[in-house]
Amino acid sequence: MTDTLAFWPFDPVETTSGKVVQMLAAILVFIAIMGIILFLASLAKGRSGDRAVGYLYLAPTLLMLLVGLVYPGLRTVWQSFFNAAGDAFIGLDNYATIFSDADQLTVLRNTVFWVVVTPFVATAVGLIYAILVDKARLESAAKALIFLPMAISFVGASIIWRFVYEYRPNQGSVKQIGLLNQVLVWLGAEPHQWLIDSPLNTFLLIVVMIWIQAGFAMTVLSAAIKAIPDDVIEAARLDGVTAFGMFRFITLPSIRPAVVVVLTTIGIATLKVFDIVRTMTGGQFNTSVVANEFYSQSFRSDNQGLGAALAVLLFVLVIPIVVYNIRQLRASEAR
Amino acid sequence: MSSAPIAPVTVSDAPLKAPRETAAGKAKKRLTSPWASLFAVVLAVLWTLPTFGLLVSSFRPQRDIRTSGWWTFFSDPQMTLDNYRSVLGTDQAGGLGDYFINSFIITIPSVLIPVTLAALAAYAFAWIRFPGKNILFVAVFALQIVPIQVTLIPLLTLYVDGGIAGTFWPIWLSHSIFALPLAVFILHNFMKEVPATLLEAARIDGAGHVAIFFRVLLPLLRPALAAFGIFQFLWVWNDLLVALTFAGGGNAVAPVTVALANLAGTRGNAWHLLSAGAFVSIVVPVLVFLSSQRYFVRGLLAGSVKG
Incomplete structure (x- = not known):
């Protein structure tokens, strides 16, 4: 193809070789920029030179953050006060829509379901599993099983679970190919079209997120459990503390900071969940959430104003959780 | 893997504790053991x-x-590699070969660029004195929550205005931008742990900021760079939203996650393609993940507020 011959690194490419060449060119451009920065830095002398090097090292990062995060963020806030086409100022109308329109209220309700259910169930499962396999034989293998979904993309996980929920019409000799429906058939019940049924379908989507996040919870909490000093456990054991007492009075208080961090972290991730909803149902059948609705409004319905308002809402909802999370991190570091 | 340092402790504890086992200890055992094991297995x-289930299906x-x-x-074992053949091909509908390559093309610069830039910035924040440093650091840190x-x-x-829409550049740049606040924060924390005397000694030997960065800090920072690099690799490889926004759906730029998501939307019943496609996309991050679990966990813990 011609694109490898007449080459300009910002042109679109089609062939595999063209893509590889463009990637290498991009890396070379980047290395050249770094080379210039480091060369300039090597010229600096003395205290004023120090300052110059400081700003020089920061320059690319600050520039990218200003252009790529700060400006677009402010722009989106501004855009959220405009109409669908973005050409007429309508004040807070988009926000009013989010909190009054029937469809949008369903979106909000679903988001509440997600954010309330996912962190607590995932953390509970992770904690229970971490305790159960602690110091057991094959501990690391047992952990890897729960752990692995974390490496899988949300899209991959959604496909795995869609297959579990798969439904075949219940007639004649048609066999179910989804595990969940087959279990129902084995039990003598009717198969069910799971992903259509609101609000049950939202909870079935939440299962996917729990499946992914439980491994994260388990990993962090297991590390916290192992960090409890042995002599504390030994002392409690000599005092005759029961298994439940051990959990209630020793384990739980010791790992409390870790539990809070896990809960908030999963909460933030859940708030932004988009891939699962999009891949499982596309937001149909009343399963949409704020992050998915943002995408639909911005790119499908071409309602820029409402899309921007939903993005801003997401931002506003994340802030308190993040602030709380950082405070807890600080508190646990200070101990 | 991660339990390697813990195993000896368990072994050495066992003979010490066994004879001193109290009634409560026995009760605990009786209470927890069989049910606990069963529950864990379930x-x-x-x-x-x-x-x-999906893995088995991908070979049927x-x-x-x-x-x-x-x-x-299991009662009627029929195996084939046809699903993988059609998924890895590039010609027929459902072939993900091009998208798979795109995933690599997207991921490699999207890891290299932010890690390098953040290392420089973190060095400046950690070891150079200049006015406005603290305010700038807090600002970069706070941007994590956007x-x-x-x-x-x-x-x-x-x-679009810059004329690079539809190429890989928007995706490379976007992933790099979104990674920077977290990367700067993590690498700064690691750099601060390097003893100041090491840097002083290098400076007395006449090393400038470039030499110190490369000869003193970079070798020490390898675990931190690996931790963040792996975290970022998985993040970019598994991303859907950024790719969907900036790449469109065509096979010129879009990664395998986009192709799979579209396939699930348009041909949701083509399970022979979906199953094999899902595993092709899963195998790379799982290999990366298994070979570097320890680093990944560290990156995960540090990166808990990203996104």
Whole structure:
């Protein structure tokens, strides 16, 4: 193809070789920029030179953050006060829509379901599993099983679970190919079209997120459990503390900071969940959430104003959780 | 892997504690052991079975997948690699070969660029004195909480105006930008742990900021760079939203996650393609993940507020 011959690194490419060449060119451009920065830095002398090097090292990062995060963020806030086409100022109308329109209220309700259910169930499962396999034989293998979904993309996980929920019409000799429906058939019940049924379908989507996040919870909490000093456990054991007492009075208080961090972290991730909803149902059948609705409004319905308002809402909802999370991190570091 | 340092402790504890086992200890054992093990096994099976089912399906003939459940594979084992063949091809509909390559093309610069830039910035924040340092650091730190959704549409406009829309550049740049606040924060924390005397000694020997960065800090920072690099690799490889926004759906730029998501939307019943496609996309991050679990966990813990 011609694109490898007449080459300009910002042109679109089609062939595999063209893509590889463009990637290498991009890396070379980047290395050249770094080379210039480091060369300039090597010229600096003395205290004023120090300052110059400081700003020089920061320059690319600050520039990218200003252009790529700060400006677009402010722009989106501004855009959220405009109409669908973005050409007429309508004040807070988009926000009013989010909190009054029937469809949008369903979106909000679903988001509440997600954010309330996912962190607590995932953390509970992770904690229970971490305790159960602690110091057991094959501990690391047992952990890897729960752990692995974390490496899988949300899209991959959604496909795995869609297959579990798969439904075949219940007639004649048609066999179910989804595990969940087959279990129902084995039990003598009717198969069910799971992903259509609101609000049950939202909870079935939440299962996917729990499946992914439980491994994260388990990993962090297991590390916290192992960090409890042995002599504390030994002392409690000599005092005759029961298994439940051990959990209630020793384990739980010791790992409390870790539990809070896990809960908030999963909460933030859940708030932004988009891939699962999009891949499982596309937001149909009343399963949409704020992050998915943002995408639909911005790119499908071409309602820029409402899309921007939903993005801003997401931002506003994340802030308190993040602030709380950082405070807890600080508190646990200070101990 | 991660339990390696813990295992000896367990072993050395056992003979010490066994004779001193109290009534409570026995009670605990009786209470927990059989039910606990059973419950743990049930959880492990529940967590593994969905993936296992799809994995088995990906090796079954298309006809079989459509007409019977994957569990019948064990009574009637029919195996084929056809699904993988059609998924890895590039010609026919459902071929993900191009997208798979795109995933690599997207991921490599999207890891290298932010890690390098953040290392420089973190060095400046950690070891150089200049006015405004603290305010700038807090600002960069705070930017971690901006959800990327807030930035997408204005960024897209910028890329279109800049004439690079539809190429890999918007995706490389976006992933790099979104990674920077977290990367700077993590690498700064690691750099601060390097003893100041090491840097002083290098400076007395006449080393400038460039030499110190490369000869003193970079070798010490390797674990931190690996931790963040792996975290970022998985993040970019598994991303859907950024790719969907900036790449479109065509095979010129879009990664395998986009192709799979579209396939699930348009041909949701083509399980022979979906199953094999899902595993092609899963195998790379799982290999990366298994070979570097320890680093990954560290990156994960540090990166808990990203996105």
